[in-house]
Amino acid sequence: MRIRPLVASATAAVSAAAVLTGCGAAGGAGTDGPVTLELWSWTAEGQSVVDQWNNENPDIQVKLTDAGGGDESSQKLLTASRAGNAPDLALVEYTTLPSLIVADVPQEITDYVGDVQDAFTEGTWAQTTFDGAVFGVPQDVGPMAFVYRTDRFEELGVPVPTTWEEFRTAAAAVKEADPDAVITSLPPTEFGFFAGVATQAGGEWWSVDGDEWTVGIADEASLEVADYFEELATDGLIQTEPLLTPEYNAMVNAGTMLSWPSAVWAPSVIESVAPDTAGKWAMAPLPQWTPGDKAVAYQGGSALVVTKDSEHPEEAAKFATWLNASEEGNGLLLDTQSLYPASDEGQEMAESNDPPSLMPQQKDFYSVAADISSDTVPVTWGPDVNLAKSVFEDELGKAIKNGTPWRDAFVATQDAVVADMKETGFTVSNG
Template sequence: MRIRPLVAGAATVASLAVLSGCGAASADPEGPVTLEYWAWPAGSKTVVDEWNAANPDIQVKLSDAGGGDESSQKLLTASRAGNAPDLALVEYTTLPSLIVADVPLEITDYVGDVQDAFTEGTWAQTTFDGAVFGVPQDVGPMALVFREDRFEELGVPVPTTWEEFREAAAAVKEADPDSVITSLPPTEFGFFAGVATQAGGQWWSVNGEEWSVGIADEASLEVADYFEELATEGLIQTEPLLTPEYNAMVNAGTMLSWPSAVWAPGVIESVAPDTAGSWAMAPLPQWTPGDTAVAYQGGSALVVTKDSEHPEEAAKFATWLNASEEGNTLLLDEQSLYPASSLGQEMAESNDPPTLMPQQDDFYAVSADISAQTVPVTWGPNVNLAKSVFEDELGKAIRNGTPWRDAFVATQDAVVADMKETGFAVSDG
């Protein structure tokens, strides 16, 4: 398969409609400053309690806003009403659309001194047109989580390239027709965006004020063809993940891997705790042998909103949590997150491995190696629409036996039409 060279470097998303200004520093308050903080990870209350105990002049009040699309929509609604919190946790996929909506504040002047605490690819997740709109909190470097015992039992080598993945999938099916190497349903939008980026695709990019959409670029279409062939040959499933049927296969040892990210062990353990000790993690297979760069799948950043009356204090909390030793200890021990900062990832190496794979002592060392070579997926302003169309169109292609690449093309067409209708300049090239 011909794959274009990987495009590395910082994500630049210039002129996301109107970029908010840096905002004036808050006036000296009478008494302690109180910051409203929206987050969802378990352990967030402990984080806030630790901060409040050590910072009597800057107190943080936590609200659980839920995660995912629900959280970003609630934040957008609150911002439009002029009562957004001072701080909010935001997934990387939704940050560009929130910048377009003028929700987060540019905080370059407040957080620029902690940039070196993150890799270039990680910092790029929150940096647009040279302006910083958040502090990275956790990341999901893509990786392969697999049933180590079943691979050994069937005599199937762990794949290091996607071509070897195809060979491994065929070997699994031949050795045990009741088993399958993985399931990749249409709902795995983040996975397909990640492996397309790994192959050199750019689903969104911008030059000046003109956007380009590459969901149907050549690299991405070749990725679509590759996984379509695996599905057509019966080497992978396309059934939804984490359903009772899927979970039964995971527990029975007949679902042998999950190409996903370093956060996957916790998810698997939640549905198949009795399989602990049978799993391991390896780097994601490569499109080009020797090219170790992979994309992120998942992760979030802490933003300061334009409604905050205390942006400097809010940014201070964000940098403490995500760039200090104390904050990263809390991310690891209380929130079970994989930290975005290089410091946090180094600290993780002294932690015990996930309980799903207690035998893999090098889990966090492998994770750090992968993370050091990740590149960001450049998300656009209408990710939610893209995700919805992609899931519908790919599901239709699978049901009707039509080319998967048609789903990528249909998604691109819908995304471009929506961006033009919304007022973005979009290249037709």
């Protein structure tokens, strides 16, 4: 398959101030007395982190609320913002941040956090920076990676793939050596995976120039990616069944589901469903479309934003930068919350940590993770990712069921996204 070379554009930011909201940053001078900040998050052991901050900062106290994660958390935040009572700080996923900016939920915090930009790679900082305006501080990231069963690959005599061409060869070899096994399952619900590998191949699902957007979900690179994985599924070399179901988990435990192309956070998920397989897994870089081009996209990750309802944005930003850009904060992210930090320092600190308990034998796990994370692609997410995700899952599911081309699902998703953006009032160059 011919995939055009990946181009990691340095201008991944979208024009939030002019394009998304048309409003500037909210003011927020510091106060003379103690303030209390409300924080919405969903990370494990969040209260321990807040307690440490509160003990050290009597003049800025933080009150934590577990708001749940994912779409549920974003919807709660949007509802609260519309009612004028959003928290001072909220953890949001990178994919949902543009839609929240459109809804005027976060405020620009450039003046408060600009001095920590160098703590992050360009690709990471770009997740929260839009046309030079900063709307959040990156907290954790999920650079894409390949997690696999070392024992089964060795037993079947299958080399670990370093390119997607080798991945197909490996998938065929697995099937030939053990008809009951499969290299992986990639169901239509894995929107983040398909977006990530399309980005890795050079696709840009959303981009913006001035106030004009371009939607590229059906660009040539993405359609070739669709063709590639469709061929694998048609030939029976991958499954398309849902992940983390009882059936899927049984295969993981039995050693007949051999890998998960995903991200550096995958080991903890696998261990939660197959703890007895610990010691039989390892992580490697994601297979490459172009040999030698190791740049990958993110699949997952989140940032702390300061909402427009906060009366203390400077203090809120101070907490966000402490947690995500200081040595103390990164230590808490790593050791207390078991997150993979977004900052360079946090990732360097991780290298001295023990590997995940799923793969205690892989002593270089965090070194591999840091190397993967060092070359990530700046990505622009559009203002209607939730719509794109819903349409994509429905259309790809239909294509798989009906045996129609997978690329049609990408085209249908693009058409729906373009129509939605135009109806919302955005200028879109294509469609």
